[in-house]
Amino acid sequence: MKYVFVLLLFSICLTGNIIAQQNDFVSGVDYLSQSVATVDRTNSGIVNPAALGFWTSMGLQYAHSFTDSTYKGDDGLLLASKGAFFSIEWLHHSTNISRRKYTLATGDRIFRNFYAGISYGWFSGPKSIYKSRKDWKIGLLYHPKPFASLGLVVDRINQPTFAGFKQKRLYQPGIGLRPFGEKLTFSADGLFLEGKALSHGHGIFRLVAGPFRGISLTTDYRNPREWRFGITYDVQQTRLGGQARLVRDTHYAGGTYFIEAGAEEFGEGIAAAPKTGSMILKGDIVEEPRSKPLFGQSKRSLYSVIRDLRRGATDPKIGGLLVKMEDVNLDFASAQELRTALSLYRANGKKVVTFMGEAGNLEYYLASVSDEIYMDPFGLLELKGLAATAQFYKGTLDKLGIRAEILATGPHKTYGDAFVDTTLTDAAREQINWLLDDLYGQFVEGISTGRGMTTEQVKASIDAGPYTSRDALKAGLIDDLKHYDELTENDAP
CATH class of the missing domain: 3.90.226.10 (2-enoyl-CoA Hydratase; Chain A, domain 1)
Incomplete structure (x- = not known):
């Protein structure tokens, strides 16, 4: 009964739009959309470091995101192994200022079905405002049942200063449900900016369907009127995929493509119960x-x-x-x-x-x-x-x-x-x-x-x-x- 109460509470919070978002011009590569509650494999170090405690196998990913038909954009290289993570991102397209972002992360099991992780990010580049930016992030992951998973990430816990402004903490709760097994995964996340009114918030809703073995289709909706459509194709220990972004419902705004190699077979995931x-x-x-x-x-x-x-x-x-x-x-x-x-x-x-x-x-x-x-x-x-x-x-x-x-x-x-x-x-x-x-x-x-x-x-x-x-x-x-x-x-x- 307590699990039903927790799931209901998360659903009310998310559908009630209690989530707020802040534009962050130093965020990094726009990776394939995944929830803090269902993220798997190498993306864990970016999305929710707690998931590194569950997905302990080795993985290597290259990703490229772009914002227009020229395909020029940002690149990222991610490496995860046995609860540890490192990434380097080459960023220049969004602000026309070349810079690099580095991330170190680790995650581990705290007790049964509960995981915690932490990540540290820093920048290098020609502008001093980027060099002084240091970010700390903590993440939690809990999967009480095989069909459900809960996640929480708190970003910028050290409240770093950027361009003279102190950055506020960003809270991102998430819930993942798999009511019909691996064929269908529903997740809902949100971004809550510390100090902002709840009415400024919005949710992020994802639906992942696996109509055929090795193929997953992803639909992502987030306010205001932004859609993302993605597809991944898994061949044993290799995953290929990409996503496209539409803003104001129909305007094409670029996308992402990536390739990832791992030590285990892939699968979109709620972290299954042991x-x-x-x-x-x-x-x-x-x-x-x-x-x-x-x-x-x-x-x-x-x-x-x-x-x-x-x-x-x-x-x-x-x-x-x-x-x-x-x-x-x-x-x-x-x-x-x-x-x-x-x-x-x-x-x-x-x-x-x-x-x-x-x-x-x-x-x-x-x-x-x-x-x-x-x-x-x-x-x-x-x-x-x-x-x-x-x-x-x-x-x-x-x-x-x-x-x-x-x-x-x-x-x-x-x-x-x-x-x-x-x-x-x-x-x-x-x-x-x-x-x-x-x-x-x-x-x-x-x-x-x-x-x-x-x-x-x-x-x-x-x-x-x-x-x-x-x-x-x-x-x-x-x-x-x-x-x-x-x-x-x-x-x-």
């Missing part, structure tokens, strides 16, 4: 990557699993993680590394859900870092503590006529006992018990921290194991019983 990632941990997970065998499949490496988890934990497009565990086989030290990587999701405010059909000590230790644990209704949780076994080779060596000679510097140097003894010595048993006690303490502490239980409760639960999944639910060791296909994105938003 998706839930998924991962299946199954079978052997080896310490290091290995070459693919001649027959069968190579085993997944611990390095690749941890790498993928770390990337997902910081990727703004991923809002949570669903993990399915099946007979995971790895040593305890590797399990600790894997558990630490899983915990990065929770550290970044992302929900982690784990599903287990049947599970032992290792699977449950890994799962305990999750926000929620689900088991199959007919599953088994073999939580029963730690144990160790010892192997001896002396009997085999005796049959082969081989005698091992081992040098040890103390009674607890027991590695060679397997080759000269047939049973554990007291020193070896003491050494193994010491190691087990240490591992058991870490095992209990991890479960205690993850599940919010005391160490005494965890130890009592281990002593009472193993459990059927229904008994595990009664004991508070898991959160619910479900089949894997019942788990949806709602379980790990």
Whole structure:
């Protein structure tokens, strides 16, 4: 309900013409019209730097804007990568004074679905009035639902002086709606000049339609009686496009054309709500990557699993993680590394859900870092503590006529006992018990921290194991019983 109220408030503000505009003769290239709520890719650094926190891939754009049929005008070169942005614009046509404008910007995710950014612009040229102009801009972006996005930009927050006049702050709120999916995007923006009467304002309304894959048509209307019509054509990581301007409804006033290359495929955008990632941990997970065998499949490496988890934990497009565990086989030290990587999701405010059909000590230790644990209704949780076994080779060596000679510097140097003894010595048993006690303490502490239980409760639960999944639910060791296909994105938003 609160989202409906916010959207309604923005709509009333915009349609009520509470927005004001100021002509700015040092603004820069007239780029393809985009809303502060739906701007994507490289244009983010110019329109709303907060969007750089979402569109983190690399992009490079060249744009040229003009005001008449001679096509003479201004040029811009924009570069964005991983939340950072830089642009340089060569401006001369609008005032017949050649000058350059530079912009640095950055944006990042503040918390879930909310982004903030800041940009700094400065000029160079023959006139001192341009050299003294320094602009700061801040931007905010929030997309509470996949079909809606809200944006706000405050320009000239430092109130710079230009030609002897102090520039007033410029507020630009915006809303974007996509009621029918990616085929249609509606956005409305406005410009509110600090200190100006609300009656001086006007709104900017845009409609973007995608009738065919890779083609977008844009219509932009702004007071007083100015229209812009644009088209973009996307081919994988390349976008071509342009727009024409009409003033007083019919008078041609130039336009813009551009070309952009990016590291990801393009798409007109409301920044979509983050998706839930998924991962299946199954079978052997080896310490290091290995070459693919001649027959069968190579085993997944611990390095690749941890790498993928770390990337997902910081990727703004991923809002949570669903993990399915099946007979995971790895040593305890590797399990600790894997558990630490899983915990990065929770550290970044992302929900982690784990599903287990049947599970032992290792699977449950890994799962305990999750926000929620689900088991199959007919599953088994073999939580029963730690144990160790010892192997001896002396009997085999005796049959082969081989005698091992081992040098040890103390009674607890027991590695060679397997080759000269047939049973554990007291020193070896003491050494193994010491190691087990240490591992058991870490095992209990991890479960205690993850599940919010005391160490005494965890130890009592281990002593009472193993459990059927229904008994595990009664004991508070898991959160619910479900089949894997019942788990949806709602379980790990």
